[in-house]
Amino acid sequence: MSSRNFKHDLFAQFARVGKALSNGNRLELLEYLAQGERNVEELAKVSGLTVGNTSQHLQQLRQAGLVISRKEGLKVIYRLNGDDVTKLFNALRTVAEHYVADVERLVNSYLTVKDDLEPVPRAELLSRARQGLVTVIDVRPPEEYAAGHLPGAVNIPLESLERVLDDIGTDQEIVAYCRGPHCVLAYEAVAQLRKHGFNARRLEDGFPEWKLAGLPVEQ
Amino acid sequence: MSSRNFKHDLFAQFARVGKALSNGNRLELLEYLAQGERNVEELAKVSGLTVGNTSQHLQQLRQAGLVISRKEGLKVIYRLNGDDVTKLFNALRTVAEHYVADVERLVNSYLTVKDDLEPVPRAELLSRARQGLVTVIDVRPPEEYAAGHLPGAVNIPLESLERVLDDIGTDQEIVAYCRGPHCVLAYEAVAQLRKHGFNARRLEDGFPEWKLAGLPVEQ
DNA sequence: GAGTTAATCTAGTATTCTATTGAATAGTAG
DNA sequence: CTACTATTCAATAGAATACTAGATTAACTC
Numbered sequence: 001m002s003s004r005n006f007k008h009d010l011f012a013q014f015a016r017v018g019k020a021l022s023n024g025n026r027l028e029l030l031e032y033l034a035q036g037e038r039n040v041e042e043l044a045k046v047s048g049l050t051v052g053n054t055s056q057h058l059q060q061l062r063q064a065g066l067v068i069s070r071k072e073g074l075k076v077i078y079r080l081n082g083d084d085v086t087k088l089f090n091a092l093r094t095v096a097e098h099y100v101a102d103v104e105r106l107v108n109s110y111l112t113v114k115d116d117l118e119p120v121p122r123a124e125l126l127s128r129a130r131q132g133l134v135t136v137i138d139v140r141p142p143e144e145y146a147a148g149h150l151p152g153a154v155n156i157p158l159e160s161l162e163r164v165l166d167d168i169g170t171d172q173e174i175v176a177y178c179r180g181p182h183c184v185l186a187y188e189a190v191a192q193l194r195k196h197g198f199n200a201r202r203l204e205d206g207f208p209e210w211k212l213a214g215l216p217v218e219q
Numbered sequence: 220m221s222s223r224n225f226k227h228d229l230f231a232q233f234a235r236v237g238k239a240l241s242n243g244n245r246l247e248l249l250e251y252l253a254q255g256e257r258n259v260e261e262l263a264k265v266s267g268l269t270v271g272n273t274s275q276h277l278q279q280l281r282q283a284g285l286v287i288s289r290k291e292g293l294k295v296i297y298r299l300n301g302d303d304v305t306k307l308f309n310a311l312r313t314v315a316e317h318y319v320a321d322v323e324r325l326v327n328s329y330l331t332v333k334d335d336l337e338p339v340p341r342a343e344l345l346s347r348a349r350q351g352l353v354t355v356i357d358v359r360p361p362e363e364y365a366a367g368h369l370p371g372a373v374n375i376p377l378e379s380l381e382r383v384l385d386d387i388g389t390d391q392e393i394v395a396y397c398r399g400p401h402c403v404l405a406y407e408a409v410a411q412l413r414k415h416g417f418n419a420r421r422l423e424d425g426f427p428e429w430k431l432a433g434l435p436v437e438q
Numbered sequence: 439g440a441g442t443t444a445a446t447c448t449a450g451t452a453t454t455c456t457a458t459t460g461a462a463t464a465g466t467a468g
Numbered sequence: 469c470t471a472c473t474a475t476t477c478a479a480t481a482g483a484a485t486a487c488t489a490g491a492t493t494a495a496c497t498c
Contacts, residue, residue: 003403006329007403008243010322010325011243012243013319014315016319018239018241019241021233021234021236021237021240021241024227024230024231028226028230039444040444041445048223050488052489053488055445055446055447064319065315065317066314071445071494073496074445075443075445076444076445076446085314087310087313091303091306092233092236095284095304096235096236098301099285099300100235100284102232106228106229106232182229184225242456260474269460270475271460274475275457292473294473
């Protein structure tokens, strides 16, 4: 084999991974899988795709080595194929948000709360939570919370936040988090809480980044 | 705007970056640019594409925020848009080489030298080079060497290695490097040198990774 | 074995996009 | 004006895309 062919073939293989990342629906599936493993039906429901379509996207992700699956009874459960995939996904997101002008425009147009207050760094939250100085709430759906969450975090899905407001003390600061740096759930939770007089902030990024940083996780 | 639309649009934007990474020729261009900035003509020549085609690929990379360009006289000079892009490229490569079975097969079939000897870690090379214990050779083309290289490295492009063998002392260990973890130049240089009785090894990865690690670079 | 459920596979469709070449064009330099 | 570099345009041939809907397989339950 010539050196030129080798190089060509090698980059063609790398491109296969790039191709898997070239579709928004697949990226969305990856973000859900970054929260924890899920079966096809759940992924279809949460992404709004049909089961068949979801299954096909998952095949493509699998062929690119991004996800792996195992069978458990009737269900096939998918998960990310290692931390490298999370890192790749985050690297993609970072580049996009820094350099693709439309992303910034989009984020600013929707997340008007965004610039209100700096998010809480992970290290700070960890130490303050250990001292019992903050209430940490996980505003993701229960299934994602069940698959793993910050130690001591309370699961309050966004839609039930209004109902439980009275049970939350106003003395402590509240820190909310969800799926990642662009997940709207935490933004909206913080906005709602502040409207009701709470002292609330957002954790920087979300659960997958916390886990990737090697910080403690509860299950 | 609904939350659903926001999410959809956001992932669609991320997918644009993925799409830019979905073509082998573009990835090859990125690897060349990771060595240093280059104009269109040079990129076309080294990648074997026509100038027009190269230009179009570069437009796509630019639209995805991966490269930026500036004009200098007649020439338009492209470079990577920050370290994040190098990180993204490396993350893609890592995932591909770990998880795409064909990559491993490909690498093993061509780089038979591969498993011969462990590459030299960056930190080790840095300290040993400072003590003057090793000869470091850069086997990339002169233009890439000129755009930046390891401190004290001698530029010996692979094709001229045979000619200068006599000028190289046999007392010191030789460490060769080139463009990155899958660049064949360093592999072949090491193979040639060993055949002639030299004590030669390869640096882990290549120049872009050295630079990304924040280690000193000479120009 | 019959029935149920979950996921995958297959076929088909309509749409869209792809990479590429070669020529034309624009912009710069001397 | 001429030479040079890069971009753009037009055209082509081909392929790939995402998706739907229905058939099929596999695993479990009764």
